[in-house]
Amino acid sequence: FDIKNFKSFPDHHVYKKSEIEQIISISQNEGLSILCTLKDYLKIPKEYKHQINFADLEIRFEKEKELFNFVTSKINFL
Numbered sequence: 001f002d003i004k005n006f007k008s009f010p011d012h013h014v015y016k017k018s019e020i021e022q023i024i025s026i027s028q029n030e031g032l033s034i035l036c037t038l039k040d041y042l043k044i045p046k047e048y049k050h051q052i053n054f055a056d057l058e059i060r061f062e063k064e065k066e067l068f069n070f071v072t073s074k075i076n077f078l
Helices: 017-030 046-051 064-077
Strands: 035-037 053-055
Touching: 017 046
Parallel strands: 035 053
Antiparallel strands: none
């Protein structure tokens, strides 16, 4: 990806139509595509979805078992 513009919102943000329309306007003026997470895409009103792309992200840990054991040990300690 070659990111040309970036807009960040806090978690659990409820998007206003004006915010979405502003992002779409900027992307059109600059000839850019819009990409958001699937979580955010699901909150976007249907009328705008055809103009927005999403990435369904998944986090994987290289040492998953070690991480699980570490977290479990901390939980058991409490």
